[in-house]
Amino acid sequence: MTQPPKTEPDEVMAAIGAAVEQGRAGDRAAARETLTALWDRTGGHGDALHRCSIAHYLADLQDETTDELLWDQRALAAVTGLDDERARRFHDSLQARAFLPSLHLNLADAYRRTGDPASARHHLAAATTDVDLLPDDDYGAMLRSGIDKVRNALATGSTHPLQ
Structure with a gap:
């Protein structure tokens, strides 16, 4: 019998997931607002997994390609601070x-x-x-x-x- 993946509770990742689902359900503006507030809360120097995830999903919610590109650049910049140990605290397969x-x-x-x-x-x-x-x-x-x-x-x- 296999064990389920070990994870560590993470309220920010849960909020990111909820905002992503909100956007996929059609409420892009509210999802963008939620993720922007999370970005403001985590700051430019916060947890790399949070920053990468927020920026990655915010990019998908932009109406202008230049804004999307900015968020994609932020996501890539944030991932440089992410290591396997931190990723695996969220999900042990990452x-x-x-x-x-x-x-x-x-x-x-x-x-x-x-x-x-x-x-x-x-x-x-x-x-x-x-x-x-x-x-x-x-x-x-x-x-x-x-x-x-x-x-x-x-x-x-x-x-x-x-x-």
Whole structure:
């Protein structure tokens, strides 16, 4: 019998999760407001897992690509302060490096949409570096598919949002 993953209660991560669900349910403005308040509360020097997660999800809730890009940059900057020990206190299967494919993919797509293909290619290459750390599940498949979609969009010169 396998044991369930060990986790440490984390009220900020729970609030982040609730805001993400709120955004996915269609209330993007309220989710953005909640996550912005959490960002303000954790500050620019708070817990790296919190900052990375908040910025990552806030990027997805922006209406303008330039604002999305700013939050994606903040998420990548925050992950540099995240180590496996801290990640595993939240969930024992997490590795800090495993965050990188998603963060770089988001940056690649945002740079592509802002018309900066050189930066987009740089981040797309970085996304593929740690792709082997992605799980062999729906999440991993989604990111691998996203890498292919951004690669194809770059090849055609498209700056349009992807599905």
